[in-house]
Amino acid sequence: xxxxxxxxxxxxxxxxxxxxxxxxxxxxxxxxxxxxxxxxxxxxxxxxxxxxxxxxxxxxxxxxxxxxxxxxxxxxxxxxxxxxxxxxxxxxxxxxxxxxxxxxxxxxxxxxxxxxxxxxxxxxxxxxxxxxxxxxxxxxxxxxxxxxxxxxxxxxxxxxxxxxxxxxxxxxxxxxxxxxxxxxxxxxxxxxxxxxxxxxxxxxxxxxxxxxxxxxxxxxxxxxxxxxxxxxxxxxxxxxxxxxxxxxxxxxxxxxxxxxxxxxxxxxxxxxxxxxxxxxxxxxxxxxxxxxxxxxxxxxxxxxxxxxxxxxxxxxxxxxxxxxxxxxxxxxxxxxxxxxxxxxxxxxxxxxxxxxxxxxxxxxxxxxxxxxxxxxxxxxxxxxxxxxxxxxxxxxxxxxxxxxxxxxxxxxxxxxxxxxxxxxxxxxxxxxxxxxxxxxxxxxxxxx
Amino acid sequence: xxxxxxxxxxxxxxxxxxxxxxxxxxxxxxxxxxxxxxxxxxxxxxxxxxxxxxxxxxxxxxxxxxxxxxxxxxxxxxxxxxxxxxxxxxxxxxxxxxxxxxxxxxxxxxxxxxxxxxxxxxxxxxxxxxxxxxxxxxxxxxxxxxxxxxxxxxx
Numbered sequence: 001x002x003x004x005x006x007x008x009x010x011x012x013x014x015x016x017x018x019x020x021x022x023x024x025x026x027x028x029x030x031x032x033x034x035x036x037x038x039x040x041x042x043x044x045x046x047x048x049x050x051x052x053x054x055x056x057x058x059x060x061x062x063x064x065x066x067x068x069x070x071x072x073x074x075x076x077x078x079x080x081x082x083x084x085x086x087x088x089x090x091x092x093x094x095x096x097x098x099x100x101x102x103x104x105x106x107x108x109x110x111x112x113x114x115x116x117x118x119x120x121x122x123x124x125x126x127x128x129x130x131x132x133x134x135x136x137x138x139x140x141x142x143x144x145x146x147x148x149x150x151x152x153x154x155x156x157x158x159x160x161x162x163x164x165x166x167x168x169x170x171x172x173x174x175x176x177x178x179x180x181x182x183x184x185x186x187x188x189x190x191x192x193x194x195x196x197x198x199x200x201x202x203x204x205x206x207x208x209x210x211x212x213x214x215x216x217x218x219x220x221x222x223x224x225x226x227x228x229x230x231x232x233x234x235x236x237x238x239x240x241x242x243x244x245x246x247x248x249x250x251x252x253x254x255x256x257x258x259x260x261x262x263x264x265x266x267x268x269x270x271x272x273x274x275x276x277x278x279x280x281x282x283x284x285x286x287x288x289x290x291x292x293x294x295x296x297x298x299x300x301x302x303x304x305x306x307x308x309x310x311x312x313x314x315x316x317x318x319x320x321x322x323x324x325x326x327x328x329x330x331x332x333x334x335x336x337x338x339x340x341x342x343x344x345x346x347x348x349x350x351x352x353x354x355x356x357x358x359x360x361x362x363x364x365x366x367x368x369x370x371x372x373x374x375x376x377x378x379x380x381x382x383x384x385x386x387x388x389x390x391x392x393x394x395x396x397x398x399x400x401x402x403x404x405x406x407x408x409x410x411x412x413x414x415x416x417x418x419x420x421x422x423x424x425x426x427x428x429x430x431x432x433x434x435x436x437x438x439x440x441x442x443x444x445x446x447x448x
Numbered sequence: 449x450x451x452x453x454x455x456x457x458x459x460x461x462x463x464x465x466x467x468x469x470x471x472x473x474x475x476x477x478x479x480x481x482x483x484x485x486x487x488x489x490x491x492x493x494x495x496x497x498x499x500x501x502x503x504x505x506x507x508x509x510x511x512x513x514x515x516x517x518x519x520x521x522x523x524x525x526x527x528x529x530x531x532x533x534x535x536x537x538x539x540x541x542x543x544x545x546x547x548x549x550x551x552x553x554x555x556x557x558x559x560x561x562x563x564x565x566x567x568x569x570x571x572x573x574x575x576x577x578x579x580x581x582x583x584x585x586x587x588x589x590x591x592x593x594x595x596x597x598x599x600x601x602x603x
Contacts, residue, residue, distance in 0.1 A: 037588060053586040054527050068587070071527045071559035075584050 005029060005080045005104060005320050009073045010048065012084030013063065015373045015390060016296070017044035020082050023312040032076050034069055036062035038381040043373045050076060057383040063087045066094055073103055080104035080319060082312075086385070089295040090117060090166075106319045108272050108294045109220065115269065116292040120163045120201040122269075126289045129268040131261040134280075134288040136203035144184050147202060151180055154204055160184065162191030163199035166291070168238025170194055173205055208439040209280035210249040211235065212287065214262035215303045217314060217324055220272030224263050225328045227303045227311075229255060230276075233438040234427060236350070241420070241443075242427060243299035244338040245306045248398055248436035254285045261289065273318045274300075274311055280440075298341070298390070301371060305337035305394040336401045337394045340409065340424050342372075343386040347422045354382040358416030363408035367394045367401070380417060388419060398436065402428055423447070520570045522592040524585040528559035532581045540581075542592075546574050554592055557585060572596035 007030040010020050017033060021044055024031045033048035038057035045051040052072045055062030062068070064087055073081060081098055083089040083106070092113035098105040107113070116122050120140055123133050135154045140163055141147045151158055151174070160183055162170030170191045174180045184200075192198040215227040231247035232240040250258065262277035269292070276293040300311045309331070317325040344353045357378045362370045372389030374380070380388070391408055395401040409425050427433055430446055439445075524530070532540040532555050541553050548554065553565045554574075576593035579585055 052527060052584075053588055055587045062587075067560050067562075068527045074560070075527070075529065 003079065003104070003320065005316060007032065007076070007078045008080045008082055008106070008316075009034065009069070009076070009078040009103075010044070010082050010084070011063065011069050011088055012082070012086070013039050013042065013044060013373075013384065015371050015387065016084040016298075017042075018047065018373050019371055020084060020312055021047050023310060023316070027313060027316065029316070032072065032078055034062075034072050036383075038383050041379065043375065052076070057381060059087065059383065066097060070097060070101060073098075074101060078103060080106055080316075082106040082315070083295070085295045085298060090293075092117065104319050106273070106315050108275065112269060112271060113294050116275075116294045118163050118199075119161065119165065119291050120199065122292055123201075123289070125268060126265055129261075129264045131265050131289045132287060134204040134206070134290075137201040139201075140199040141184075141201055144181050147180055147184055148177055150202055151177070154202065157205040157207075159203045159205045160187045161201055161203060162187065162195055162197075163201055164195035164197045165191060166195075166293075170200075171238065174202075206280055206282050206288075208441055208445075209233075209282060210247070210439050211240075211278065212247045212249060212258065212281055213276045213278045213293075213297075214259055215297075215300070215311070216262055216266045216271065216275050216277060217318065218266050218269075218271035218273065218275065219318060219324045220270060220322060222267050222270050223324060224266035224271060225324055225326065225331065226259050226263055227307045227309060227331060228333045229259065230297075230299055230302055231438070232299060233440050234433075234442055235440050236443050236448075238440075240299065241341050242338060242424070243302055244336065244398070244401075245302040246333065246336070249281060249438070250285060250287075254281075254287065258287050261287070265289065265292070272322075274315050298387070299339050301369065301390065301392040302337040302339045305369065305392060306333050306335055307331055308334075335394055335396050336398045337392060338401050338405055340391040340393075340405065341387060341420075342389040342391060342412065342414070342424070343420050344380050344388050344417050345386055345420055346418045347420050352382070352386050353418040354380045354386075356380075356416045357388075357414060359413065360415070361411070361413040362389070363391065363411035365404075365408070365411075367404040368392075368408050369394070374414075388414065399434075402434060518596045519575065520572060520594045520596050521590045522554060522566065522568060522594065524557055524566070524587060524589045524591055526557055526559055526564060527586050528557040528564065528584070530579045530581065530583050530585045530591065531556040531558060531563075532577070534563075542574050542577075544574050544577060548572065548574060548594065566591065568592075568594060570594055570596050 009032045031048045032050040034054045054068040088094045092110040095105040095110040158174045160172045172183045188198040210233045213230050218224040229247045230245045232243040234242035278290040279287045281287040359376045369392040393401050393405040548568045550571045552568050555566050557564045572594040575595045578590050
């Protein structure tokens with residue numbers, strides 16, 4: 001049984017740290033933020049009730065430093081730790097340590113994190129739950145001859161993927177037998193370097209799929225609810241740029257089937273807290289399960305805006321009560337929402353653009369929400385990801401959202417560093433985007 | 449602007465060096481844009497330098513403090529509880545005014561039941577202890593000031 005959370009440690013930075021701190025303030029929960037030297041002048045440090053510097057900019061010495069974070073947690077006697085996304089959010093070992101110290105880890109159980117981290121393993125669980133998966137390998141690949149044999153039985157093109165992978169790394173497209181033999185050791189090495197395991201597997205490659213996901217919440221006892229679908233098909237190099245809720249790529253019937261699949265998988269996993277079941281769909285609406293993301297997602301606001309919920313507060317509720325805060329029948333979806341990730345990069349070369357934000361003006365007005373940690377005079381550190389702000393737009397339907405988004409992006413002013421705002425405007429001006437004809441290689445096909 | 453300020457500060461450093469080697473007590477320099485006064489205080493090894501602007505050329509008074517004894521700061525390499533002695537019964541490792549050698553243990557920072565001994569990385573005299581016994585310290589937090597003697601004759 002959970003216990004009342006009165007003081008929480010936020011083990012993250014940037015906009016998500018701010019998002020969690022804001023929710024805590026509204027819930028009157030005292031906050032402790034841990035931060036690195038590079039974030040000394042950040043808004044989360046200013047807004048937290050307590051802030052403790054735990055190390056230098058290098059994440060492995062600060063935001064990933066178990067012992068320093070646990071030292072702060074025990075010295076300041078927090079009840080719980082919220083890991084945000086990235087960093088320690090999907091780290092089973094860390095969740096286990098929290099348990100040992102009798103501190104609530106706001107997320108899934110360590111067992112669930114371990115299970116879902118192995119993509120090949122969770123694929124087989126999905127298959128057992130009658131959730132469609134792409135044709136591919138059921139167990140980790142042994143060697144090149146075996147891989148070639150499996151590849152021929154499925155047919156090219158294929159994706160060679162790291163079992164423990166995520167975030168778009170450790171993935172290669174394979175078109176021929178020669179390529180498979182060549183890239184097998186490369187992906188193995190990449191997988192080991194990025195994820196500490198050289199386990200890899202094969203999966204059928206879909207041409208121009210849509211990426212559609214379902215936000216689920218579980219109580220850990222097999223009760224699972226969903227907050228509808230999100231579509232994240234606008235990506236560059238497997239990194240999402242624009243997300244929307246609901247998806248415009250499914251018929252009502254297909255959407256219902258997809259959501260049911262996600263719920264079934266969540267029930268089989270006895271999933272606890274917030275999770276996302278990712279699927280890809282082909283052009284005739286067949287859908288295939290990809291993986292479970294065991295954390296709050298960057299794109300969670302589009303779901304909040306279409307369901308009038310607060311996903312961070314729901315995470316606290318589940319962690320505290322081992323129960324769900326809402327029944328499925330309490331959740332009403334209405335309208336449309338889109339999120340635009342504004343990142344610090346050269347819009348033409350995509351090179352990251354760290355430096356001083358000399359001046360920033362956020363758009364406002366009807367239907368506009370900004371989740372951002374930047375301010376005029378903020379120094380964007382080069383040690384972390386390039387996300388500057390999330391522009392979230394809400395409207396009655398997709399057409400209205402696109403109109404509001406366009407004027408909001410035109411109002412958005414960031415001086416001093418380069419951003420992808422011109423690219424975002426170019427995308428939403430595109431006819432095919434406006435018609436909803438989107439897929440994960442949209443950018444390569446139409447824009448770049 | 450910034451270059452001009454740097455150039456002036458550089459000149460001030462040179463002046464201080466000259467004053468120290470010649471035991472000069474006080475220097476005033478005034479131009480139409482700014483005014484500098486440097487005073488070497490009696491009995492104190494500290495000069496206070498004030499640059500005052502008399503017109504818009506430099507818009508802020510800057511204070512530069514230098515000491516003939518170099519003050520070295522020992523910072524905490526980790527988060528934890530700061531302890532001045534190895535156990536509640538023992539004497540503190542160091543007191544103010546005590547001479548310490550490079551490598552000598554100055555305090556303990558305890559994190560997760562592990563006692564981390566913090567060593568001095570210089571030889572000198574403890575001039576300040578900045579944290580109370582038992583307090584929590586964060587990464588990079590100053591713990592001690594140690595004065596390291598410099599040859600006052602300049603060579």
